[in-house]
Amino acid sequence: MDFSSKFLENAVNEVSRLPGIGKRTALRLVLHLLKQPKEHTKYLTEALTQLRNEVKSCKRCHNISDTILCDICSNSNRNEEIVCVVEDIRDVMAIENTGQYRGLYHVLGGKISPIEGVGPQNLNIESLVEKVKNKEVKELIFALSSTMEGDTTNFYIYKQIEKYDVTTSTIARGIAVGDELEYADEITLGRSIINRIPFANSLKS
Amino acid sequence: MDFSSKFLENAVNEVSRLPGIGKRTALRLVLHLLKQPKEHTKYLTEALTQLRNEVKSCKRCHNISDTILCDICSNSNRNEEIVCVVEDIRDVMAIENTGQYRGLYHVLGGKISPIEGVGPQNLNIESLVEKVKNKEVKELIFALSSTMEGDTTNFYIYKQIEKYDVTTSTIARGIAVGDELEYADEITLGRSIINRIPFANSLKS
Known part of the structure; x- marks a missing residue:
């Protein structure tokens, strides 16, 4: 040009x-x-x-914030013992939009990806392990992408914290609400059968 | 959000x-x-x-420029008697990239579009008519989009200058180089037949 x-x-x-x-x-x-x-x-x-x-990064959850502690971390109505681990702040916004979650977050700032040169030391993993070590957290919810990199990151963090007393869970994988079975891929459909839930639970929310 | x-x-x-x-x-x-x-x-x-x-607008052709006269207008190797009328500076760049044109330009800054509230008074039409009136131009080449708005703008300008001694032409409409006939629309194909050119001419360039 x-x-x-x-x-x-x-x-x-x-x-x-x-x-x-x-x-x-x-x-x-x-x-x-x-x-x-x-x-x-x-x-x-x-x-x-x-x-x-x-702009600042919340010193507790690494979410983007105008103050030292973000609005979520400084909200006394939230359950401080549950921490949802996400890749970036867009995921925080997405989960907040559901209105279904009242715990705190921990923003990793990405996921482990050797191809892009992102290793564990580039992510906010150490401060998460510290939180677990100091018994600030009772449950960790992994809410990373369902990709190779997301799974690797989940597993890496899990290995760091499994020796401590903390419950870990991952968000459910399954058929999206509104989806038809015939168009679902086999892996998703298979997982949704293995991880089936009591019917009564599906009536909630 | x-x-x-x-x-x-x-x-x-x-x-x-x-x-x-x-x-x-x-x-x-x-x-x-x-x-x-x-x-x-x-x-x-x-x-x-x-x-x-x-950034400035060239006072002669209204192209974007860092100086009062743009590089094209101040280039003494260009033919000042031929002026190519275009909508905006992207068209100047596109025609310059062909390397086929050695005249000057006149950038209208848009095309007449009542729906978008753009009338002749919003475009650089007056200064173009002045150029023709002052006999600075021998040939005007209309190189506007082949749309309703482009054709309207062409026609409006043509009506303003037809009483003066100036040759007007419009860029050729036809089958694009590399296109297959069967996929061309009827209007384009029809025009390309009506405006056919001597075969010897098509061997040039």
């Missing part, structure tokens, strides 16, 4: 460094900003700068 | 105002920036701010 302006080229290059945004999309976004009043660009850049410089 | 941080919410809202970017994509982009070193956000915001504040 040949640009008629160095400023334009520079802006397009920076925007296209974002994940999933190629040069053409970047050009479209940047030209959109040029057509809008200058305030739009000002608000956008200020919001990003402020976020990057001001 | 419930955010655990006001800064995060604000940043996601601003990013999702960009065209084609929803809240989920915005969240993904913003979380990516949070994982990167602070410099990435700094470079990105600086590039956008600089672009928005410093």
Whole structure:
């Protein structure tokens, strides 16, 4: 791409460094900003700068927060003895949206993935093991992706904490609500049969 | 979406105002920036701010430029008597990439679209008519989208300049190079037959 302006080229290059945004999309976004009043660009850049410089990581659960302890960790109505282990803050938002969970979270910040160069030392695993060791936690719920990396991470953490007195569970895998059996894959369907639940329980919620 | 941080919410809202970017994509982009070193956000915001504040519109062709006259308009090797009329600067880049055109451009900044509230007065049409009136131009090439809005804009401009001594042409519509006839739509195929060219001409370039 040949640009008629160095400023334009520079802006397009920076925007296209974002994940999933190629040069053409970047050009479209940047030209959109040029057509809008200058305030739009000002608000956008200020919001990003402020976020990057001001935002904190909750020192207890590593969720993104404006304060030292996030709103969930500092809420006295939540059950502090149950901790749900998730990959990132989007998972916290997703689980919070269900309204079904009243415990705390622990955000790992990713999952073990040798291909992407992410090892256990890059994740918030040590602080989780500390919590278990100090008996702050009675139950750990693993809520990671059902992928090779997710399972590896689950297993790694499990090996670190199995010697301590803590209950561990993993979120149920099975047929999604609304799904038809014939379209489910065999592994999911197989697991949903092995991990069947009393019918009366399925009437709840 | 419930955010655990006001800064995060604000940043996601601003990013999702960009065209084609929803809240989920915005969240993904913003979380990516949070994982990167602070410099990435700094470079990105600086590039956008600089672009928005410093970039100019070429006073002759309205192309984006860092100087008063863009590189194309100030290039003495280009034929100043031929002007190609395009919608926006992406079209200039696309035509420049072909390496087939040595004239100048005139960037309208859009096309007439009553639905989107864009009338002739919102486009750089007056300055184009002035160029024709002042006999700066011998040939105008219309290179707008082959849509209702593009055709309307072509026609509107044509009506403004037909009384002056200027040749007008429009880029050829036809079967794309590499396309198979059976998949072409009837209108395109029909036009490509009506506007057939001497076979010898098709051997050039």
